[in-house]
Amino acid sequence: MSNDAAAPTETVEPHGATGLPYAAQELRTERLVLRPLNTGDLDDVHAYQKLKDVVRYLYWEVHDHEESAKHLRKRIAMNRLEKDGEGIVYAVELPDAEGGHGRVIGDMSVFLKSAAWGKFEIGWVFHPAFHGNGFASEAADAILGLCFDTLGAHRVFAQLDARNEASARLCERIGMKQEALLRETEIFKGEWSDTAVYALLEEEWRSR
Numbered sequence: 001m002s003n004d005a006a007a008p009t010e011t012v013e014p015h016g017a018t019g020l021p022y023a024a025q026e027l028r029t030e031r032l033v034l035r036p037l038n039t040g041d042l043d044d045v046h047a048y049q050k051l052k053d054v055v056r057y058l059y060w061e062v063h064d065h066e067e068s069a070k071h072l073r074k075r076i077a078m079n080r081l082e083k084d085g086e087g088i089v090y091a092v093e094l095p096d097a098e099g100g101h102g103r104v105i106g107d108m109s110v111f112l113k114s115a116a117w118g119k120f121e122i123g124w125v126f127h128p129a130f131h132g133n134g135f136a137s138e139a140a141d142a143i144l145g146l147c148f149d150t151l152g153a154h155r156v157f158a159q160l161d162a163r164n165e166a167s168a169r170l171c172e173r174i175g176m177k178q179e180a181l182l183r184e185t186e187i188f189k190g191e192w193s194d195t196a197v198y199a200l201l202e203e204e205w206r207s208r
Helices: 039-049 065-076 135-150 165-173 202-206
Strands: 033-036 087-094 103-114 119-126 155-161 177-188 191-201
Touching: 033 135, 039 065, 039 103, 039 119, 087 135, 103 135, 119 135, 135 155, 135 165, 135 202, 155 165, 165 177, 165 191, 191 202
Parallel strands: 119 155
Antiparallel strands: 033 087, 087 103, 103 119, 155 191, 177 191
């Protein structure tokens, strides 16, 4: 029997968000640029907002071009985090072969749920034509880095329809753990829907 003491478990002192207020800034990954949305993104955004498969588990139906334009204007205005409830939506852009302005293939959102507790919620939408290339994982990882390394998050979570297997797999790939399955928690598009909750804590992010 060994007398060696067990390795100490890393703990994180209680704290709130430390990087507020925060105005949206460009984020770069190996292959992607995450930046604030702008009006020039309309056609790219509409290209996936008009698809039934994309909106299947979202709170809105397919958008025509005018509805996408209206939706885009609202999301452009979401560019700062300071007070609880505020959010930022980032365009996920795949640069062209020369590294210049490319196509918006999806968007990532981050919402401040509690500044005092360092709690943030993230979400995403991607064009299905770009699935299977690791782009969503790469973009989501960048948003987690923003939350934990810049904003001082303690906890980052995502809520999704439990039938949304693609988003559940994404949560698992970026290190989130399923914490809860809320059964028939809401009526969603005419039927009862279960909600799955995934989350990642700061100490888990640091130990990845």
